[in-house]
Amino acid sequence: MKKEMRLQTISKLISEHEIKTQEELGQLLHVSGLQVTQATISRDIRELKLIKVPSKDGSLKYSFQIxxxxxxxxxxxxxxxxxxxxxxxxxxxxxxxxxxxxxxxxxxxxxxxxxxxxxxxxxxxxxxxxxxxxxxxxxxxxxxxxxxxx
Incomplete structure (x- = not known):
């Protein structure tokens, strides 16, 4: 899968789920049919400029800089x-x-x-x-x- 499609998939997952760790994101990507390494996930997070913000339960989740x-x-x-x-x-x-x-x-x-x-x-x-x-x-x-x- 091309990088652009992977980034779109990650953006969609972040919008739809409260993802708190890279491991959780990796599992959701796996369920979506994508096999990616932790290093790739880390690079994608940086490229998408994802940040950690408080979630509803008080823990931190990934979100967009916007x-x-x-x-x-x-x-x-x-x-x-x-x-x-x-x-x-x-x-x-x-x-x-x-x-x-x-x-x-x-x-x-x-x-x-x-x-x-x-x-x-x-x-x-x-x-x-x-x-x-x-x-x-x-x-x-x-x-x-x-x-x-x-």
Whole structure:
């Protein structure tokens, strides 16, 4: 079976089942008529950018990165509603003022997001600083973040 078909089969299995281990995935592939090694499964997981997320029973299961991006977006939306005080752009920086004790959670969310133009974050108790590559990218990033407030 060609690689593309195998990847499609894995994607379908991940969508239909709560697969928690590579061994479980290998067994389901075997039931589907595919004989693959653990090394192949591992490479396929990397290529599909599968990640582990909490399942309904609290253990971890394989999921697609898209699902994780959606979860991060929802967390950021709620965090902004609950703890954002203000935001402004100064040259290469987006300065985010938060309620005391919340800046690090904002920084962790921004660090986990792929945002074009973001070089990194630095956080204190009530301030999160997003360091941008250019002043224009700082403005663009602030505009993207503003969309989470709506």
């Amino acid at each position: 699902d994780q991006d959606h979860l991060i977006s929802e967390k950021l939306r709620h965090k902004m509603k609950d703890a954002l005080v203000g935001m402004e752009v100064i040259n290469y920086f987006v300065i985010i003022k938060t309620l005391p004790g919340h800046a690090h959670s904002f920084g962790a969310l921004f660090d986990s997001m792929e945002i074009d133009g973001k070089a990194g974050t630095i956080c204190g108790n009530d301030t999160c600083l997003i360091i941008c590559r250019t002043p224009d990218e700082a403005t663009s990033i602030k505009q993207k973040i503003d969309l989470y407030q709506k």
